[in-house]
Amino acid sequence: MQSSNRPRAKRQPAIRIFSQEFSESTLTDKGPDEFDPAFVITKLGCMVNRALVAGLLESLNPRETSGGNTMWQGTLRDPSGLHYFSVGDFQGEALLAHAAQLSSDLESGDPIQLMMVAKTRLFQSDDGSIYTSLKPEEMCVINPNTYANWLVETSEATMQRIKDSEMIRGLEADDDTYVSAGITRSKTKGMVLAKNHYGEVDSEVYKLTVMRSLDIAEGKNLITPNPIKQPSVLDNENNDSGADEQTQTSSEMGDGGDSDAKGDVATDSDVLRATIQTIIRTGDSERGIDLATIIGNCEARGFSQNDTDICIDELVEGNIIEEVQFGWFRISQG
Template identity: 25%
Template sequence: MISREVAWRIFAAEFNSSSYEIKGEGEKAPSFLISPLGAKINRIFVVGVLTDNENVGNENEPVWRAKITDPTGTFYLTAGQYQPEASMALAKLQPPCFVAVVGKFRTYSPEEGKLYVSIRPERIGKVEAAIRDNWVLETCKASSDRISAMEEAMKLGEPDADKLMQIGFSLPLAEGAALSVKHYHPENLTRYHAMVVDALKFLLPEYQTGPDMSADAAVPEEIEIAEEDDVDKEALVLAMIESLDSGRGAAWDEVVKKSKEQGIEREELDTIANSLLDKGFVYEPVLGRMRKI
């Protein structure tokens, strides 16, 4: 009997940066995707905001493509005739909503040296905001564990899983970290430390938002900016978008105007808006309008 691989918790930023695939030898042998932090992925478990789903096939042979965002980026999913359960679920889901997904990784290499990753979902279902928040917290913990294993592996002259296990890491963590260091040759892990910090910040009350958020939590029309230099401009723009939304989404021209009044120029606003879209805080119901999720 072949055991089922554990589904890894991993953020989109790490998953999408993965470029090392180990193909299984033999008909039943599993393949693995080695992430930059050493996750040895066959199956993956993610929770986020479904921001887009579309049938790019037809009624008889549907092929669903979807996007799911977490605090660090976007996962891309494809489900066809060989994923009937996931396809039927995607056909019924209406974005934006929180969803949980279990699936396997897929890779696409258009040319040598380039590898794009996505998820082939096995199961997908709608969940509540609390489930998403718990997943973010657990994934922060898992990411921190991988960072620790990577840091120890980087200290070794020749990364070795047995030596990492002697330090106290589990076999999957030790094997993944050793393989990752040999392939990615990281100089430091600053980017991933920052990824975990940003994801944790997402759980703070001022960032809490979602499709089922109460309409009573309104934001005043006039937004005052404190004088401190450390004002969180993403939170400010998010509040602007909500205050300018009369039901059909905030008109982008109005957001631009309001932001300029508050000292945020267009180029900086574009960067902030793209970050909010990537993190799943907002979406565009139609061109030229933006809504808080």
């Protein structure tokens, strides 16, 4: 028998993303080749083939498919809403067994914080509505420190996408135009597709999600918004086309890959650094944010003026932020 010369699909990185940005997506993109990966395109122009998400496991229930097999459908809540996911026999016996155990543990009433690396997809209901869903490759129970760390990292990633989106506001949807505006070439395809499909996007709602997430990372309990009602995932979930959907389960959550769900701790210093950077990014990218505004926002989140002053000095010394004029700061341009 001759060996197959079928090209192996390149493994896509797992994107840290909140449910709000992901669940609002109604656009996909896939190359012409049979084995090209499929991407969900968010309103901020992020192309997501695989996602790294985390949150509180709210439900995980068995469901019999048309083929007589059992699949598990669940919901995972983060600060902005719900992710919907499903685990079927196409994802392997080990993951099915893990889903069954998680469902049993959930019935005991103990809260479960879960992190997963998952493939993304859109599906259309009978009434024509478009919904998002996740197909986990790996899942693991995490502690509050790991969840806080994920919140900080995902907030930073989201703020970068917000900043990029604001840089192209009002510009023609064109790769070269976006590059001239300062967007990295690797990001322009998704941003052009998003602009043509969604139009101009109000980024303020995503900034509020970032602020809420940083508050939770600091230990504050905030009420999350009501989720969009989501129908059951269609039976053909098991028959998704595309070879990239059949890649083996990754080991990156356990062996130090780009989406490692390691148990390192998000310290108060980490959260303060992320909070200062987020506050600065919400302001004018040229003029920056004044010191009094930064300190006031940080004090509202429980940080002292002295700690904030020290952290600002450290960020300036590390060339993370810069003082454009006395008492005014912005994200470093160099």
